[in-house]
Amino acid sequence: MPELRQNIITREWVVIATERAKRPDEFIKKRPARPLVPSFDPACPFCVGNEQMTRRESYRVTDGNHWRVRVVLNKFPALSPDGDRVRRSDGIYRSMTGVGVHEVVIEHPRHDITAALMSPADVLVILQAYRQRYEVLRKDPRIEAVIIFKNHGEGAGTSLQHPHTQIAATPIVPTQIRRRLDEAVRYFDETGECVFCQTLRQELRARERIVYENASFVAFIPYAALSPFHLWIFPRRHMSSFDAVMDGELEHLATAMRTVLAKLHRGLGDPDYNFSVRSIPVRTGPTDYFHWYVAIVPRVTKAAGFEIGSGMFINTALPEASAEFLRSVDVD
C-alpha cells in the first residue's frame, strides 16, 4: 500500500509510492550525455572578454587580472530596478508596480564547468557573492524578500550553459515563503520550538535520511520528499536569515553544497536540478521560529499529471533508499 507522508514545514502531503518505488539507480539519467561544451563560447554573454554584453555589474571578485565571480543585472529582468512601489486597487483586485531587482551571479569564468566539479574554494567565492548581494539588496526599502535560486539544465528551466545563479529581490513576500512562515509560527505557538531545529534533531537521531554532514551543516532527504533525491541542507545553528551565516560557516556550506552536488552529478549522471535558498522575509527580524535552509530538487522525473491536477505529489523513490544511495556515492 502507498504511504502518505506529511511535510511538516509546508503541511503538504506526499504519496510515497512504496509498491512501485524504483531503485535509486533507475533514476540515473538515460538520455544522451550532455553535448561537449567548449570552455569559452564567443557568443556567451557570461564568458570572459564579453563583459560588455552584460548589464550593470554590482559585484566582482578578482584574482590578479582575472575575475572569478561577477554579479550583473539580468538582461531580461522580471522586475524593474527603477521606480517606486505603488499599490493600486480596482474593485476587489490588487496590483502593484513590478519594482525589484533581478540579478545574475556569473559563477565562474569557464563556460563548461558546474558547481559539482568546482573546488570548494570556488564554491565559497560564489556563496560569498550570494551573501554580499543579500546584505545589499535587503537594505532597499522597496524590497521584502531576497530569493537566491539556480536552474541547472534545460529540464530545470534554463537554456544558458554558462554556470550562473539568479537573485530576485521582490517587493512582496512570495506566497510560497509566507506560507512556510505561517506554518513555522503555528508550530512555535504549539510547541515553543523551531520546527526546523526539531526536524534536524529528529534526522540526526534517526540517521536514516542523512546524506552528508559537517560541523555547521547537515544535508538530508526530507521525510516527505516531494520527488526522488529532493534534498535539504540545514544549518545546525538556528538562524532566520541567510546573511546571518558567519565566515567559517560559509566555508562549511561550500563544502556541503559541493559535496552534495558532486554526489548528484556522479551518482545520477549530471541531472538537471533547481536549488533555492529559503530565507526569512527581510523585514522580519531574527526570530525563534524560522530557520533558513537550502532546498535542492533534482529533475529526475517529469512532474506528472497527478501532481499538476490534484496538487498532491507522488514520489516514486523511498527517501531512505535515496539517502542511502547518495551516501554511498564517493566524491573526492
Added chain:
Amino acid sequence: MPELRQNIITREWVVIATERAKRPDEFIKKRPARPLVPSFDPACPFCVGNEQMTRRESYRVTDGNHWRVRVVLNKFPALSPDGDRVRRSDGIYRSMTGVGVHEVVIEHPRHDITAALMSPADVLVILQAYRQRYEVLRKDPRIEAVIIFKNHGEGAGTSLQHPHTQIAATPIVPTQIRRRLDEAVRYFDETGECVFCQTLRQELRARERIVYENASFVAFIPYAALSPFHLWIFPRRHMSSFDAVMDGELEHLATAMRTVLAKLHRGLGDPDYNFSVRSIPVRTGPTDYFHWYVAIVPRVTKAAGFEIGSGMFINTALPEASAEFLRSVDVD
C-alpha cells in the same frame, strides 16, 4: 514597468510582464503538428474491443450495443482502494496509509478524438460521468476530497493518446485545496461575501477578460492569470460542491467547456493543457464562502526557472489581450 497582480483566490502574486508581453498569436504552437493517430489502436487499453485490458469498471453509458463512456480503476493507481486509513506518527513526523480511489474516465470510444472536437452532447455524457462518480466516491467514509483532472498532451503530463480524465478520491484534503478554503473563509469573515461570487460580479461588470458565457456559466481569464490563457469557468449560481450542479446546468457546462476548449484548439493549434474541477472537500457541507469552479491551464510556455525558484509566476501575456484573442476565435 512590469505589473504585479494578486490572485484573490489564492493570494499568490503574479508578475504580468507588460513590457515584454507577447501578442496572443505568438503563443500559437510552432512545434510540428501532432502525428496523425488512427481512430482505433489495437494496443490501446481504452479502445473498443480491449475492455478486458482495463481494471474494474465502475460506470458505463451505452448507446445500443456500444459504450460511449466508461470509468475504470487506474491500472497504476497512486492510491489503493483497499484497506483503512491508519495514521502513524514517528516523533514529529506524520504518515497515513495511502488508501483512496484513482479512476480513469474513458471519454469516448474513438482513440483519435479530443473534447474540443466532440459535440456538446458527447461532452455532456462525460460530465455526467464525473458527477455520478463524484456522488458515489464522496460517500466512502475514508475519502476527504474528490479531484477530477485532465492532462491533455505530453507537456501536460500524459503519454496516453486516448481521451481520458482522471478522478482521485483522496484520504486527506490536499494542501492546495485547504489553502483556497482558508482564504475563502478569511474573505467571508471580512466581507460576508463569497470571494468567487464577488469575482464573477466584477468580471461581468468589467467585461475585459470574459471569453464565453451562457445562462449558467462564465468563462474568463483571471485578473492575475498565472500563465498565458489560464482560464476559469465559474458557475453563476453559488454552489460549493461540484455534485450540486443540476441537469440543466450540466448541459450549459458541456457547452461552455466544449466552446472554450475548441477556442484553445483552433486559436492556439491544439495546445497541451490541464484542467481541474476545484470543489469543496466532501466532509465540508454547502457553505456560503466556497464556490466550485473549473480551472484550465494551457501549457503554451515552459514553467521557467524564475517560477520554480522564487515561487512567483511570470505571465508573458496580458490577461485582457488573451481574453480578446479567444473571444475572437470562431467555433461553430
